[in-house]
Amino acid sequence: MASITLDKLVKQFAGQTVLQSLSLHVPDGAFFTLLGPSGCGKTTLLRCIAGFHEPDAGRILFDRDDVTTTPAHRRDIGMVFQDYALFPDKSAFDNVAYGLRARGVRGDEMRRRVGDALDKVGLHALASRLPAQMSGGQRQRVALARALVIRPRVLLMDEPLSNLDAKMRLQMRDVILDLVREANITTVFVTHDQEEALAMSDQIALMERGAVAQLGSPEALYATPDNAYVADFIGSANVLPVTVTSVDAGGRLRYRFAGCEFDGTPGDGVDRGEARLIARPEELSLTAASPSVANGIEGKVLRRQYLGAKTAYRIAIADAAELRVELPSGHAAGGIQTGAQVQVLIPERSRVVAA
Amino acid sequence: MMRLDIRWWPWGVLTLLSLVLVMFFVFYPLGVLFANSVRGEGGEWSLASFAQLASDEDYRAAFRNSLVLGATVTALSIGVGVPFAYMVARYDFPLKNLVAILPILTIVIPEIIVGQSWLLVFGNNGLVTNAFAALGIELPSFYGWTGMIFSMTLVYYTYIYLGVLAALRGFDGQLEEAGLSLGTPPLTTRLRVLVPVVLPAVLVNALVVFTLVVGNFAISMLLGSRVPLLSVMTYNTFVSEMGGSPMLQSAMSMISIAIVAVVLFLQKRVIERKMYTMTQGRAPAAERVGSWQAMAFTGAVGIVVVLSMLPLLVVFLAAFTETSGPVMKWGQWSIGSLARVLGNSPEPIWNSLKFASMATVIGVIFAVLSSYLIIKKKNLLTQWLDYLLVLPLTISGTVLGIALIQSFNAGWIVLAGTSAIMVLCYTVRRLPFAVRNASSTLFNIPDSIEEASISLGVSPLMTLFKVVLPAMRASIASAAILMWLTTVSELSASIVVYTGGLETMPIAIFRQVDGGRLGLASAYGAALVTVILLPIVVAVKVFRIQLFSSR
Ligand SMILES: Nc1ncnc2c1ncn2[C@@H]1O[C@H](COP(=O)(O)OP(=O)(O)O)[C@@H](O)[C@H]1O
């Protein structure tokens, strides 16, 4: 077990800068997720931590040890791959035993630890199967057992669930969480699936083109996105151009949108002038068109969409802008139909961030 | 873009080592050959040898004859191989599964055995010749064009057959159904849909057959009689220039290489232009045929297969036949020939076993290592290694032998006269096949299993041994067996480089046939066929290795 510190990592491939002076700290024992769209550098970063890529600049520390130039096989990591990467000619047992044997663990102790590891992933009965004789989910469990049985300092996983079908994916989330919680091991988990990241992580680093766009708990990323990219990637959001008219020291802000003035909450570094409003569909609400209320704006219901637990509305407002509003289906405004004139309430807690 | 981004330990060092070996044992000998071909008597730069060849009527005839022989055998091989493949791919008939597999075995019958067997059947003292003579009928001479064309076609049609069969099996039957549903009549549809599928396979393999025929030594030598041919003439020039200046043999070798180079260039164009863009689909089910048609199919395919397998039988019959000097006493059995070979001069057998096993071990190790570097550790240097390893394919055995003997008979490394040159010869000649065999498996081993091993604490070099090699175990075994089969029957290069005491079984067969002692030749032949078939039987029956699954 160890914390991981990345200090101004730079990695280039043939002139293309893939990691741009990236710094991060992964606390000891945390389940830490690298999230971001395909091609943003998640795998590259993970492989730098693993030691399969040597960064062009910067340092990597496990606790206080500088491992930047330590070869991968001496870093004491466990790794789980997207394609499972099981040794095709070895049984489940021998796959799991591989790392122990390399560490000189033999005989009864080895057999006991392999047996325990296979038990924990529920595969005791399949110990003698070859990878080709197992399902995708079973293979990924073997891979997990193989990485954990050596009790590595850190566990690295690169999109371990993306080759599984939807149902198995949900199931494996729990398997993974149970195991790493029990082993209390520092985990770096790579995914492009925001829902997976929100559901599993202690902390998420959302990446954008080789840099960290925002770092924080799932709640923080969802509730207080620093910018439109984060708001858009995590969950869905209405992002609208607004003009900030005043920001006061007490953390209150006024902005102008579609000819009206609103109260809002300032994001980091917002100043007067052009900015963006970030409003989650479920934080907006609807009332009758009149009388007009504070922080309300008039609009017309373009479409009402019943989604079971909630109902979504597409509202056209002035200047050809559109808002998506989601209300619980039992809400008082439930009777609003397509074509109705309404007022959309933008709550004061909705954030205005730099453009 | 490939960058020169190399980790020196351990892969860079191993790559350099492989490169140096290939440069020294493949590239350098070719360089020497080229240098000798453009040199005059006094060592000055000169094109005199090429001029001399161009004005030599015999050489021009040999050049013409080789091309004509190549074209004829290729055309006949297509004529036999394509219908054969079509029948096997699309129809069900009795004994189909057996006859479909046997042609693969034909490929491993040494050419020297093929030539020798047909001599035993149709030659001056042959089984059939004698039978007809007893009836008072004199058969036309088998020596010359007839014999060569007949026996080479029976060997080389297999290349066309296997290539076309693979293309037909990868063919999407839905295309044909689509054609039919659009209202084109069945025969037109078949032709229109199938020709583009089969044509590239035919062309590519036809070019292979052509180069093999032009470079063929064993059958040409035994059956060619007085027809001048390039390979035979090159060998004879080598023998007569022995000790003298090697200008003519070098010039002849360069011309042979040039012919192959042109063919390879054409082949590459064919592949690039219109190679199998076929979407992998479901091959149409084989069609059952009616009884008279089934008989015809079985008969036609059966005759070809029986004829191409016949040499295996003939050589054993002859080995156990009583002989008196050059005369085979057919029908009278004896173990005299075998006893003389095994009792008095078994040396060629031991030599063959020794050289072939050494070449197999060295070749497989080198092939596995270099294909690992080429596929898993790509960089500029491994790319060069890849190119250089294809070179031996462009060289006929005779030319390779000449190049090696010219390079290593004097100077700072003398290999001529030692076992080393025989092993070198075998290894270099068959290396490209072993590399191809190892590469095809390595392609299918994902990089991630190596990384998984490294992440578990095993160094990259140990990972090669603990993870990669075990995962490619089956393909190493099949590479080793193929290497063994092809080296133990090698003749054309080794006959150039061998000296007294280094005689191998194929060389012994060649010399005994040359001396008219067909009984002794057959005894060696039987021994050779035995050491070829045994490992195949063991591999297929005991280890269940799919020897011929990837070509
Ligand atoms: N070995 C490599 N050589 C060259 N470019 C690479 C290599 N690995 C990754 N890249 C490039 O780096 C960028 C980030 O890739 P990657 O880290 O795999 O992204 P992600 O895992 O987030 O999808 C991509 O543009 C990719 O093309």
Ligand SMILES: [Mg+2]
């Ligand atoms: Mg990735």
